[in-house]
Amino acid sequence: MDLALPVIGAVLQSAAMLAIAPLLKVTIKKMKARLQNRQGPPWRQGYSDLAKLLGKEPVRSETASWIYVAGPRVYFAAALAATTLVPVVFAAAPLEAAGGILLLVGTLALGRFALATAALDTGSPFGGMGASRDMTIAALAEPALMLGLFTSALAAGSLNLGVLVRGVVQHGPSFHPSDLLAFAGLFIIVIAETGRIPVDNPATHLELTMIHEAMVLEYAGPDLALVEWASAVKELLYLTLLVDLFMPAGIARSAAPAAVLVGIAAWIGKVFVLAVAVTLTETTNAKLRLFRVPELVSISLGLAFLALAIRFL
Amino acid sequence: MPTSDVLILCAAGMLVSAYLMVGQKALFTTIRLFGVQSALLGILAATIAVSESRPELFVTAAVTIALKGILIPWFLMRVIDRIGIHREIEPFLNVPASLLVCLGLTVVGYRVSTGFPEGSRGVSHHLIGVALSMLLIGLFLMVTRKKAITQILALLTVENAVFLVAVGVTSGMPLVVELGISFDVILAVLILGVLVHRIVERFESMDVSRLSKLKG
Numbered sequence: 001m002d003l004a005l006p007v008i009g010a011v012l013q014s015a016a017m018l019a020i021a022p023l024l025k026v027t028i029k030k031m032k033a034r035l036q037n038r039q040g041p042p043w044r045q046g047y048s049d050l051a052k053l054l055g056k057e058p059v060r061s062e063t064a065s066w067i068y069v070a071g072p073r074v075y076f077a078a079a080l081a082a083t084t085l086v087p088v089v090f091a092a093a094p095l096e097a098a099g100g101i102l103l104l105v106g107t108l109a110l111g112r113f114a115l116a117t118a119a120l121d122t123g124s125p126f127g128g129m130g131a132s133r134d135m136t137i138a139a140l141a142e143p144a145l146m147l148g149l150f151t152s153a154l155a156a157g158s159l160n161l162g163v164l165v166r167g168v169v170q171h172g173p174s175f176h177p178s179d180l181l182a183f184a185g186l187f188i189i190v191i192a193e194t195g196r197i198p199v200d201n202p203a204t205h206l207e208l209t210m211i212h213e214a215m216v217l218e219y220a221g222p223d224l225a226l227v228e229w230a231s232a233v234k235e236l237l238y239l240t241l242l243v244d245l246f247m248p249a250g251i252a253r254s255a256a257p258a259a260v261l262v263g264i265a266a267w268i269g270k271v272f273v274l275a276v277a278v279t280l281t282e283t284t285n286a287k288l289r290l291f292r293v294p295e296l297v298s299i300s301l302g303l304a305f306l307a308l309a310i311r312f313l
Numbered sequence: 314m315p316t317s318d319v320l321i322l323c324a325a326g327m328l329v330s331a332y333l334m335v336g337q338k339a340l341f342t343t344i345r346l347f348g349v350q351s352a353l354l355g356i357l358a359a360t361i362a363v364s365e366s367r368p369e370l371f372v373t374a375a376v377t378i379a380l381k382g383i384l385i386p387w388f389l390m391r392v393i394d395r396i397g398i399h400r401e402i403e404p405f406l407n408v409p410a411s412l413l414v415c416l417g418l419t420v421v422g423y424r425v426s427t428g429f430p431e432g433s434r435g436v437s438h439h440l441i442g443v444a445l446s447m448l449l450i451g452l453f454l455m456v457t458r459k460k461a462i463t464q465i466l467a468l469l470t471v472e473n474a475v476f477l478v479a480v481g482v483t484s485g486m487p488l489v490v491e492l493g494i495s496f497d498v499i500l501a502v503l504i505l506g507v508l509v510h511r512i513v514e515r516f517e518s519m520d521v522s523r524l525s526k527l528k529g
Contacts, residue, residue, distance in 0.1 A: 175318035177325035177439050184329045292338075295408045299336035302412040303329065306419055313423040313442070 009094035010084040017083040021232035022046025024239070024275060031279040046232070053225035061122045061218060071118020072219065072226040078111030079230040082237055087165045087244050089263040091251045096162035101149045104161065104241075105142065111230065112138055119215040130214030133290065137192055137199065137211065140297040145189050147304035151182040152245045154311050161244065168248045178307035183246045185303035187277070190242060192297055194235040197282040199293050209290050236271070239278075243270040316364040317436045320481065323357040324443040326350075327477065328419070331447045331470055335415050335454065338402050340393060340462065344386045347466050351381035354473055358480045369488045373480065376495050381469065385502050389462060392506050396513045403520075405457045415450050422446030440481040447474035460519040461509045465502060472498055 026046040033040030060068065084095040085104045116135055119127035153159050155176065156167035192199045195212040204210060216227045244251075250266025252259040288296060330350040337343045355378035362370035404411060422445035429441055451471035455464050476494075479486055486494075509519060516523045 175321050177321055177328065177443065180322060180325035180329060181332075184333075295336065295338075298409045298412060299333065302336075302416050303332060306332070306416055309416070309420050310423055310442075313420065313427070 006094050006097065009090075013088055013094050014080050014083045017088070017233055017236055018080070018229070021229065021236045022050060024236050024271070025232045027272070028275050028279050028282075031276065032283055035279070035283045050225050050229055053220075053228070054222050056221035058221040058223055060223075061124075064122050064218075068118050068121040068218075069223070071114050071121070072223045072230070074114035075111040076226040076230040078107050078114070079233045079237065082107045082111075083233060085161060086237060086240055087162055087251065088240055089252055089260060089267055090255075091166045091169050091248070091253050092162040096160055100158070100160035100162075100164070101146070101153060102159060105146055105149070108234070109138075109142065111234075115215060115227070119218070122218050124218055126214045126217045130211055130217065133211045134215055137293055137297060140294055140301055141189050141192050144185055144297065144301040144304045145193075147301070147308050148182045148186040148189065149241075149245070151178050151304065151307040151311060154308070155179075165244050165248050165251065166253075168245070169251060169253065176311065178310045179246060181303050181307035181310065183242070185300040185307060186242055186245075188296060188300035188303070190235075190238040191278065191281060192293070192300075193238060194231070194278075196278060198285045198288050198296060201287050209287065211290075239271050239274045240267070242274060243267065316360055319360045320357055320436050321439050323353045323360070324440050324477065324481070326353045327357075327473065328443045328446060331450045332412075332415060332419075334466070334470065335411050335450060336408055338408070340402055340460070341390060343402065343463065343466060344389050344393075347469060348382050348386040350470070350473055351385075352378055354476060354480075355382060357477070361480060370480065372488060373491050376492070377476070380495055380499060381473070385469065385499070388502065388506065389465065392509060393462060396510065396519075402463055403459050405459065411453070411457060414453060418449040418453060419446040422449050437482045441478060444474045444477040444481075447471075447477070459522055461505065461512055461521050462519060464521065465505045465509075468501070468505075469498070 023043070023046060026041060026043060029045075030040035030043075082104055085093050085099065085107070087093045087096075112134065116131040119131040121127075152168075153164055156164040158164055158167065191197075195202050200211040200213075201209075202212070204213070212231070216224065219227055247270055250262055250270075252263030327350050330346045330353070334343050334346050334350075337346065355374045358370050358374035358377060362368060362374060406414070423442040426438060426442035426445050429437075448471055451467050451474060454467035454470065458464055458467060472494075512521065512524070513519055
């Protein structure tokens with residue numbers, strides 16, 4: 001019993017995140033299309049795409065080794081594992097006993113490493129280019145992500161996301177200036193990590209400036225489906241993380257049906273608000289030149305560092 | 314939401330916008346960021362007006378939002394459109410280095426704010442800290458930017474910082490003084506706008522470093 005509850009919770013939560021993630025991608029696409037006076041894809045498009053890709057037979061390069069096959073699988077597994085470490089509807093993560101912020105960042109880094117290595121494996125120039133670009137940005141984005149998360153952890157006095165969120169819910173948001181600085185920093189990181197427009201263009205396979213798409217260009221069929229699905233889950237995960245840390249209002253603190261319903265509604269509402277913010281950023285900004293991207297990410301690094309420094313002053 | 318939270322959020326938002334101004338290279342975005350910063354200052358003044366029942370601050374808030382939030386950004390964008398200059402900022406110092414310097418300046422500003430009797434804790438600590446940091450960032454922007462328009466923006470950022478302290482921490486200036494400052498600001502921007510025109514006419518660029526060629 002002691003062990004069963006977290007495991008059941010983890011399975012349920014990751015399954016729910018898996019199910020909802022494609023919907024988030026389509027929602028953003030649809031809102032973006034609306035802003036450009038287009039109709040946008042139908043709501044089921046995300047699922048149709050995945051079903052189509054999963055139904056195909058895998059096509060793999062003859063020169064590819066097992067690393068190429070393992071890449072998408074590790075990436076998918078890492079994203080899935082990360083969902084169990086983040087509080088979503090309840091003010092507790094299912095597997096929070098396993099670890100906190102550091103484990104979360106580490107798990108996501110493991111997925112990124114696996115995908116980048118796999119992209120290098122076939123020896124195609126696009127894969128290598130994409131991997132090197134992705135790593136360049138990740139090298140700056142990861143410390144910024146950690147610093148931003150540490151700022152919240154410092155206020156709560158714990159690195160564990162569950163404890164952290166419960167602390168914020170109990171004392172109410174601290175409304176320290178560092179919260180806003182950290183939020184601004186982390187928002188830029190979310191844009192960068194999910195390959196949204198000022199950093200990367202998710203809608204094209206043709207530009208020479210693409211990052212994530214270049215990395216996964218070699219993949220087809222079920223392998224590609226895994227990568228796309230995991231990316232969608234990662235995006236949902238990052239937005240959930242922002243929601244948890246900076247606007248935890250409404251999160252369920254008990255398993256009472258009413259609290260759970262409020263928790264689910266609040267979570268969907270807050271993630272939707274963030275999705276609108278992401279859409280607006282995508283629509284109002286032009287894609288940055290690749291060499292400008294490190295500048296943008298260094299802004300967020302600066303903001304996150306400042307947030308941490310101000311905590312002590 | 315308690316008043317102090319709104320005040321801190323607005324002040325922090327101003328600091329973030331100042332920081333983004335340092336990191337931005339697009340001229341129009343910088344101007345818009347300044348508009349947002351002024352609007353936040355206006356909201357802050359309005360909040361204080363409500364919480365401390367100082368109705369004269371409503372005038373300050375309205376003037377700030379209308380003048381610095383809308384009118385001046387619109388005017389600056391029009392100037393840029395009219396003279397058709399290159400729409401990128403070319404700083405003397407590259408972006409990451411400027412960000413690092415501003416980071417240090419903010420820490421200094423925050424540290425110094427604890428020396429004030431009002432600034433040791435609570436809301437006024439953050440207000441004074443943010444204002445001092447913005448003042449320093451504004452001065453830094455003025456020194457490191459080449460274009461005349463960005464120097465105007467830096468001056469206005471400094472002005473916003475001073476206003477933030479005046480509104481948030483002191484018991485306020487007389488309305489006449491505030492109105493006088495507002496008109497000073499608008500006059501300064503107008504004159505600087507004309508000056509930018511003249512600089513561009515003479516040098517076909519807004520780069521103020523070329524002014525040194527005027528020496529005989």
